[in-house]
Amino acid sequence: MKPRKGNPTLERDVTHALFIMPSLLLYTLFSVIPILIGVYYSMTNWNGITRAYKFIGLRNYVKMLGDARFLRAVSFNSRYVIMYMLCLLVLCVALGLLLNQKVRWRGFFRSAYFFPAVIGMLSCGLIFRQIFGYGFATLGDLLGVEALKSNILADPDLAIFGVLFVNLWQGLAIPTVLILAGLQTIPMELNESASLDGASGAQIFRHITMPFLLPTISMILVLALKEGLMIYDYILALTDGGPAGRTESLTMLIMKLGFNEQKFSLAIAESILLAIVIIMVSVVQINITNRKKVYG
Amino acid sequence: MRNQRRMRAFSFVVLLVGLGLIAVPFYLTIVSAFKTNAELYSGFFRLPQGLYLENFSFIVSKPTFWVSLFNSVKVTFVGLLGCAVLLPMASYPIARRMGGSRVYRFLYFFMVAGIFVPFVVRMMPVIKLLNSLGIADQRGLLLLYLGGATCEGVFLITGYLASVPNDLEEAAYIDGASTLQVFTRIMYPVMQPIIVTVLIKNGLWFWNDFLLPSLLLKTPEQRTLVLFQYNFKGEYATQYPLVFACLLVAVLPMMVFYLFMQKHIIGGMMAGAVKG
Numbered sequence: 001m002k003p004r005k006g007n008p009t010l011e012r013d014v015t016h017a018l019f020i021m022p023s024l025l026l027y028t029l030f031s032v033i034p035i036l037i038g039v040y041y042s043m044t045n046w047n048g049i050t051r052a053y054k055f056i057g058l059r060n061y062v063k064m065l066g067d068a069r070f071l072r073a074v075s076f077n078s079r080y081v082i083m084y085m086l087c088l089l090v091l092c093v094a095l096g097l098l099l100n101q102k103v104r105w106r107g108f109f110r111s112a113y114f115f116p117a118v119i120g121m122l123s124c125g126l127i128f129r130q131i132f133g134y135g136f137a138t139l140g141d142l143l144g145v146e147a148l149k150s151n152i153l154a155d156p157d158l159a160i161f162g163v164l165f166v167n168l169w170q171g172l173a174i175p176t177v178l179i180l181a182g183l184q185t186i187p188m189e190l191n192e193s194a195s196l197d198g199a200s201g202a203q204i205f206r207h208i209t210m211p212f213l214l215p216t217i218s219m220i221l222v223l224a225l226k227e228g229l230m231i232y233d234y235i236l237a238l239t240d241g242g243p244a245g246r247t248e249s250l251t252m253l254i255m256k257l258g259f260n261e262q263k264f265s266l267a268i269a270e271s272i273l274l275a276i277v278i279i280m281v282s283v284v285q286i287n288i289t290n291r292k293k294v295y296g
Numbered sequence: 297m298r299n300q301r302r303m304r305a306f307s308f309v310v311l312l313v314g315l316g317l318i319a320v321p322f323y324l325t326i327v328s329a330f331k332t333n334a335e336l337y338s339g340f341f342r343l344p345q346g347l348y349l350e351n352f353s354f355i356v357s358k359p360t361f362w363v364s365l366f367n368s369v370k371v372t373f374v375g376l377l378g379c380a381v382l383l384p385m386a387s388y389p390i391a392r393r394m395g396g397s398r399v400y401r402f403l404y405f406f407m408v409a410g411i412f413v414p415f416v417v418r419m420m421p422v423i424k425l426l427n428s429l430g431i432a433d434q435r436g437l438l439l440l441y442l443g444g445a446t447c448e449g450v451f452l453i454t455g456y457l458a459s460v461p462n463d464l465e466e467a468a469y470i471d472g473a474s475t476l477q478v479f480t481r482i483m484y485p486v487m488q489p490i491i492v493t494v495l496i497k498n499g500l501w502f503w504n505d506f507l508l509p510s511l512l513l514k515t516p517e518q519r520t521l522v523l524f525q526y527n528f529k530g531e532y533a534t535q536y537p538l539v540f541a542c543l544l545v546a547v548l549p550m551m552v553f554y555l556f557m558q559k560h561i562i563g564g565m566m567a568g569a570v571k572g
Contacts, residue, residue, distance in 0.1 A: 016389035016476035020403065023386035023446050030443030031410050034418035034425060041421065048420070095314070101374045103308045111558045112315055118561070120504030123520050123547050126529055127325055130543070134536055169317070177562060181569035216569065222412075230414050233506050237526075251416050258420045261510075268420055275417040282412050296451060 027153050048264030060269035070270060073243065073253040076160065081228035081250070083164055084171075088224050089217065092172055096179030097209075110180070117173035125237025128166045129153065132238070153239050156246045162260045163247060171227065177218045182216035183209070218289035222282045231280055250274050331543035336537050351541035354530075361545075364524035367513075368549075371434060372502040375441045379449060379498050382442060387453035388479055392462065394454075404454065406449050407428050410447040415507070424513050437512045441502055449494045452568055456490035493568035496561050503550065509511060523544050 015222040044058055046053035064070045099110055116124065132153050152162040156217035217251065235241060241256075250270065257268030280281050328336055330344040331352055355361055384409070393400040426436035464486075468478045484491075509520045517529070525546040532538050554561065 011521060012475045013478075014475060016393065019385040019389050019479070023382045023450070026382075026402070026439060026443040027407055027446040029409065030415060030425075030440050030444070031418060032415075034421035035413065037421040037425070048424075060342075098307045098311055101304060101307050103311060105308075105311075109311050109315065112561060114319060114558070114562055114565075115554060119547050120506065120522055120550075122504070122506040122526060123543055126525065126539075127321055127543050130328075130536060130540060131321055131324055134327065134336075136466055167323075173563065184566075196323050197503035210508045219569075226412075226414055230396040230416060236506075252415055254419075264420060264475045268417075271414075271416040271419065275414050278414050279412050 003094075020213045029133065039272060041265050042269035042272050044265050046265045048258065049260040049262060053265070060266050061273065062271070064270050065076055069245070069248075069253065073248050073250045076247060077229055077231070079223060079229065079252045080160060081159075084167060084228040085164060085221060087164065087168055088175060089221065090173060091168065092179050092220065093213070093217070095172065095176045096183055099180055100183045110177075114173045114177055116170040118169065121233035122237050124170045125166060125234045128162075128169075129238050132162060154243055156243050158245045159239050159243060165232055166238060167228075167231065171224075175224070178216050178220055179213065183215045186212045192244035201211065214289050220288055221285055221289075225281055225285070226278055229274060239286065320469070325540050325544050328537050329544045331537045335535060348537075351538050354538065355545055356543050360519070361516060361524060364519045364521045365549075367434070368503060369391070370440060371441075371509075372436060372499060373545065375438055375445075375502045376495050376499055377496060378438065378442045379445050379492060383445065383449035383494060384453055384484060384491055386446070387457065387504045388483055388487070389448050390450065391457035392465075402448070403562075408447055408454075411451060419507075419511070427513065432512050433518055434513065437508055440508055440512075445494075445498050445501075452494055453487060453490050454491060456487065460486055465511040489567055492560065493564040494562045495497070495570070519565040521549075528544070 043055060043057055044053045045060075046055050095113065099106065099113065103109070133151050152158045190208055191204060195207055199207075230251050231249045232255070233254055235247055235249050239247045241252050251274075254267045254271050254274075257263040257270070311420050317373050324340070327342070327344055330348050332348055332350075335345060335348070368518070390407075391402050394404045422440065423432065426440075427430040429436070431439070453489045464482055465478050468482055473481075504522060505520075506526065509523050510526070513523060525542050528542045529539050532542075
């Protein structure tokens with residue numbers, strides 16, 4: 001390990017520092033500093049345009065907790081994220097198990113099921129908006145089914161399920177591949193010896209498959225939480241927050257407040273609260289799965 | 297054994313149904329794109345009666361389509377080039393030195409911590425920042441992409457390098473190679489599998505992103521393909537076949553790319569999953 005001649009360690013130190021510098025600068029300048037600026041602005045009453053503003057402490061944070069529109073977005077978004085995470089988890093584990101079996105056309109199925117991931121969220125949302133808006137109505141007419149005739153996205157109570165369906169349709173692809181990758185870390189012998197010992201499929205799943213999948217599941221849930229709480233593209237493409245604001249997500253509300261309605265500092269305060277929630281839930285979630293992994 | 301075979305047949309049927317769910321929207325998009333308005337109204341699920349190409353020629357005749365296609369290619373390409381150079385460069389020293397140095401360990405946690413911070417929290421300040429720097433356009437967009445790709449990139453590449461022994465490098469150092477030489481000649485090829493993973497993930501993000509371009513690219517000359525289709529949809533909302541054709545044209549590059557690269561893409565995602 002000792003350098004042979006001259007002073008290569010200095011050379012190495014300098015090169016390493018130069019290597020890290022560009023990424024570190026970009027990250028600090030465009031990711032870290034904006035957060036700090038945001039925290040400061042969230043305690044002012046700046047509207048984003050005028051020069052003059054004053055420091056108002058935590059008043060924005062108090063204000064939003066009494067704001068009906070914000071609370072409606074919180075309610076929509078928390079219902080949405082819970083449904084999304086549950087459905088995603090069940091479906092991606094099921095699909096992963098199915099695709100891990102030696103079924104016919106396995107390679108083709110794997111490619112096909114991943115395909116939605118390469119299409120953008122916006123394109124996907126727009127395609128489904130077209131289909132929901134037009135396709136289902138004609139299908140309903142054709143079959144004479146009353147429930148199909150109306151556009152699900154225009155129904156105040158059902159629109160959330162329309163968005164959920166589209167999100168899952170596309171959002172399942174990557175978690176399924178992650179589960180597949182997780183399943184392949186399970187040693188074959190383990191499964192085989194368990195079934196030789198007379199373990200049932202359910203027992204194998206519970207005592208062998210699940211413990212191996214836990215780290216993957218934990219990662220999938222952390223990503224799904226972030227994705228579900230930040231949902232924007234689909235909503236913009238599918239419902240634009242409607243009908244009557246019933247599907248207005250937090251990110252969409254923040255965008256509207258900050259960029260269209262000149263409530264810059266309030267919008268930032270809301271985004272900071274959202275970030276704190278996401279970070280806290282993620283940390284709790286990772287802790288829980290880590291503990292299970294140790295004892296499991 | 298018979299049980300297992302029945303199980304497999306069942307799985308096959310379930311997968312087939314799922315396949316149908318995935319395929320139907322594409323089928324509808326494709327057939328609708330080849331229809332006239334009247335044809336669409338007479339049967340949404342039916343195959344088109346002939347190859348009606350007017351929808352496509354209308355879109356292709358728009359100069360803004362080609363401009364936005366070019367912009368998407370440009371932004372994605374430059375962004376990925378930046379990722380391919382900067383992220384391995386930053387990750388290599390961190391991976392090799394965080395074991396023995398507090399500074400590098402701090403740098404690792406500092407640069408990876410951002411994974412948990414959602415983008416909305418820095419969205420508005422960063423747009424203001426780019427505005428005041430006078431680069432609220434494609435240049436700013438690329439800087440945001442590179443800054444945003446850092447966390448996951450460093451996380452994945454450092455994780456990968458942890459399992460790569462350093463005998464090769466040590467041998468090269470003893471032979472008198474410089475750090476730069478070791479990086480470019482030895483380590484970069486070694487890191488290649490995980491770099492592919494990082495590039496695929498970021499490539500999908502850059503190409504398909506809507507949020508950032510919608511905030512930064514305000515003129516038609518600057519817009520990417522995703523923005524083009526969003527505006528097109530707004531402009532021709534009532535002409536369903538035309539909109540379907542536009543959506544089809546917009547996702548076509550990705551479809552073709554996936555057709556040829558699917559093995560690499562899925563393999564890359566799985567490699568990243570196991571390392572992460």
